[in-house]
Amino acid sequence: MSEPKFKRVLLKLSGEALMGDDQFGINRSTIIRMTEEIAEIAKIGVELAIVIGGGNIFRGVAPGAQGMDRATADYMGMMATVMNSLALQDALKHHGVESRVQSALNLDQVVEPYIRLKSLHYLDEKRTVIFAGGTGNPFFTTDTAAALRGAEIGAEVVLKATKVDGIYSSDPNKDPNATLYHKISFDECISRRLEVMDATAFALCRDQKLPIQVFSINKPGALKRVIMGEQEGTLVHI
């Protein structure tokens, strides 16, 4: 059997993708399907850290947060990521994957705090680590949290699992003529203002020479294909 391309990865799961076809919240069959795919790669020995978004529950820049103080809304968004992290941990457990949740926000009764050396220890022991609470700071996103934690743990790649199957020349949900890139540089993503990830996340990964692979969370087997080094989605390179 062929070997996985990567030994340690940071997987970013879109919060909104957890909704499935629902209007908000966590869709049961969607989270089960996602965890089946994650369990498959955890079981072949890939060291896996996960950052999950919160947009399915609360987003600081959403219409629902209009009129609210932005920082307050962002703290609500960060707390939403903690809820998603606990749901993911529970679902992973049902698929035989032991994981630990570490949060950038202190919620002592619920999750352990983020301690870098402890997370490295878990990864060495092949336990999946879920990073909750984003970066712990308002005005940031969980994409930036993924770039930050990915760099901190020495991941070889950030895998962005999202609703679209890669990076397009413009938003494919708005422009039917948008074309898919198989490869694109960080500088091109930033200068063309491709909004699949925010510029802070792109810049951090570029400076740390940490590639990003963008692929669809809804495409069966896509995560495994990325892990095995097969062509899937878009690679963002230096």
Ligand SMILES: Nc1ncnc2c1ncn2[C@@H]1O[C@H](COP(=O)(O)OP(=O)(O)O)[C@@H](O)[C@H]1O
């Ligand atoms: N150039 C682009 N290529 C691909 N997707 C894009 C682009 N510009 C904007 N998008 C949008 O980015 C979204 C993916 O962002 P993502 O952060 O994963 O979603 P979420 O906000 O739920 O986490 C897609 O749903 C797509 O509509």
Ligand SMILES: O=c1ccn([C@@H]2O[C@H](COP(=O)(O)OP(=O)(O)O)[C@@H](O)[C@H]2O)c(=O)[nH]1
């Ligand atoms: O470091 C962070 C990460 C997240 N958030 C807040 O949490 C929300 C949910 O995160 P995100 O939008 O990145 O989730 P996703 O797009 O993956 O669903 C954001 O809108 C922000 O309000 C934040 O303030 N700081």
